[in-house]
Amino acid sequence: MAIRVKLDQVLLERGLSLTELSNEVGITLANLSILKTNKAKAIRFSTLNDICRVLQCQPGDILEYIEEE
Amino acid sequence: MAIRVKLDQVLLERGLSLTELSNEVGITLANLSILKTNKAKAIRFSTLNDICRVLQCQPGDILEYIEEE
DNA sequence: TAACAATTTATCGAAAAACAATAAAAATAT
């Protein structure tokens, strides 16, 4: 599949760790890690919403479509 | 919640109807309509991927985070 | 090196939700 989760970049830019994000967002570290490492197969809008709110970013900053041949 | 699905706009820009998108993407019209009218609570990356491929766009073109006070 | 912190991986279970299929209602266009 070709949807990539670019959480790393945004976290880096914001100077936040996964642990901190986890505390602020209220999603367990384990599940955030799954997201960040592209293991998730879907995402709830509520989760996306919480992440965007805390990181002050747009879905497009986190999700990327990569064309594959 | 504050994640909005902006499928309308992209469809308009591409000159595509929901019906056409449904045929090309392979998702039923009913379920695409739920997405388009902001009734969906989540989305599978496989679905997002298919939509982006057909519409030649990025997730950010379809998903928007709207801050609420 | 040893100790600690952060991240990743894994497993289990429950709750939630996607999506298909289908049909009917509503809206839009011709």
Next chain:
DNA sequence: ATATTTTTATTGTTTTTCGATAAATTGTTA
């Protein structure tokens, strides 16, 4: 009016999130 498109609704199956938890891995620092 008729046809087309879109929305809404229902049911059932399958998938997946997400929490909870714990272990393994990696990175950092004293």
